[in-house]
Amino acid sequence: MSVFTRHLLPRLALGWHSCLAPWLPSGSWRSGLARSRGHWLTVLGLGLLLGLGTLVQGCGAAVEAPRSALPPNTHLVRHALGETAVPNAPQRIITLGNLPSEAALVLGLTPLGAAPDSFAGNPGQFPRYFPEEATVAMTYLGDEEQPSLERIVSLQPDLILGLYPVHGSLYAQLSQIAPTMLYPVFDGKVFAPWQDALVAYGEALDRSQAAAQVFADYNAQMMQLRQQLPQAAEDYEISVLRFMPGQLRLYLGGSFAGQVLADVGFSRPPGQAEATFFERISLERLGEADGDVLVVLQSDPQGTLFEDFSRSPLWQRLRAVQADRVYFVDYDAWLSEGPIAAQRILKDLLTIFSTSQELTPRTSLQSLSGF
Numbered sequence: 239m240s241v242f243t244r245h246l247l248p249r250l251a252l253g254w255h256s257c258l259a260p261w262l263p264s265g266s267w268r269s270g271l272a273r274s275r276g277h278w279l280t281v282l283g284l285g286l287l288l289g290l291g292t293l294v295q296g297c298g299a300a301v302e303a304p305r306s307a308l309p310p311n312t313h314l315v316r317h318a319l320g321e322t323a324v325p326n327a328p329q330r331i332i333t334l335g336n337l338p339s340e341a342a343l344v345l346g347l348t349p350l351g352a353a354p355d356s357f358a359g360n361p362g363q364f365p366r367y368f369p370e371e372a373t374v375a376m377t378y379l380g381d382e383e384q385p386s387l388e389r390i391v392s393l394q395p396d397l398i399l400g401l402y403p404v405h406g407s408l409y410a411q412l413s414q415i416a417p418t419m420l421y422p423v424f425d426g427k428v429f430a431p432w433q434d435a436l437v438a439y440g441e442a443l444d445r446s447q448a449a450a451q452v453f454a455d456y457n458a459q460m461m462q463l464r465q466q467l468p469q470a471a472e473d474y475e476i477s478v479l480r481f482m483p484g485q486l487r488l489y490l491g492g493s494f495a496g497q498v499l500a501d502v503g504f505s506r507p508p509g510q511a512e513a514t515f516f517e518r519i520s521l522e523r524l525g526e527a528d529g530d531v532l533v534v535l536q537s538d539p540q541g542t543l544f545e546d547f548s549r550s551p552l553w554q555r556l557r558a559v560q561a562d563r564v565y566f567v568d569y570d571a572w573l574s575e576g577p578i579a580a581q582r583i584l585k586d587l588l589t590i591f592s593t594s595q596e597l598t599p600r601t602s603l604q605s606l607s608g609f
Contacts, residue, residue: 315442318402318422319409325417327444328397332390332416335382336365337423337432338399340576341439343372345448350393351377353385356570365570367582391415399439423575427514428492432576452577459584460502467591471503477510477529477558478572481536481543488517488527489535494575498583524552531590532558534566535573565590 308314312323333339333349342349354364364373377393380386383404395416402420405412412418419442421435433453440449464471476499478489489495491506492513507529519526536544547553558564571582
């Protein structure tokens with residue numbers, strides 16, 4: 239079944255947590271660690287500028303506009319916190335997060351400003367896999383989880399696209415600046431497929447038809463990769479891991495990278511196909527990270543963390559290590575969640591399985607990640 243058929247279909251209505259969600263703490267939702275909302279105290283003064291009489295409005299943060307009462311030249315979109323009337327063919331958009339930023343770009347609209355998530359720890363920068371011409375044109379609005387409301391106000395947007403739960407606690411303030419749509423990207427275990435998100439953002443941007451071409455390009459890239467493989471995709475077990483102090487993190491079927499691998503048809507080692515985000519394992523369980531191909535996500539692959547793990551006898555016993563099939567890839571892209579990142583993953587896989595290039599761990603370090 240094609241990506242187009244699976245995702246450009248009518249979707250079930252959203253709207254769960256419509257009353258309580260705006261006031262739930264966003265936290266560092268990818269790592270699962272709770273974070274204080276104390277930093278939002280710095281924006282309380284802006285609430286006066288935005289005319290916020292109160293932070294508590296019952297369920298008013300997600301008021302559903304009757305279709306018969308829609309303002310002229312608007313259409314209604316459903317999202318994580320209810321329904322919102324958004325302008326037809328908006329031009330001055332703000333995107334909070336990599337997913338809505340990538341969605342807007344592939345649909346042909348460059349945001350005025352964006353607040354990205356750079357997993358590699360490059361504050362003040364857009365992810366390296368973003369198109370250079372786009373990063374030059376967009377105003378940097380701060381980190382995804384702490385966007386600058388002052389900068390957003392100054393850009394006078396007509397639409398704001400964000401993520402739930404990341405921006406749930408900001409929904410009331412953002413909605414006072416411009417119509418705001420929050421897509422439910424993560425439910426605590428599994429990432430929403432980027433294809434579903436693209437359909438939703440395409441509806442908000444009034445560019446639904448453009449999504450069909452994005453899906454067609456993605457399918458064509460997958461077909462090219464499958465044709466490049468010496469054997470069928472399901473004959474290869476691909477393991478995805480990240481080194482962390484004292485532990486490793488395996489990225490499973492519910493992760494963004496896991497979903498792209500499943501789209502292509504690759505197999506996963508036992509236990510890694512589970513529909514959850516990741517699993518932490520100790521060094522003693524390193525054997526569970528083995529596969530025909532080992533993909534390593536590391537923000538600093540030349541640092542001591544990898545060197546420490548790679549000296550372990552357990553690492554040296556892995557069949558992927560013995561076969562020189564360990565590859566470092568773009569950390570930001572493989573941990574992201576949008577269509578541009580998905581295409582980058584396919585490109586990396588095409589390089590890994592290229593029959594014209596024999597890659598070793600260190601040469602792949604340069605050819606795939608640019609280090």
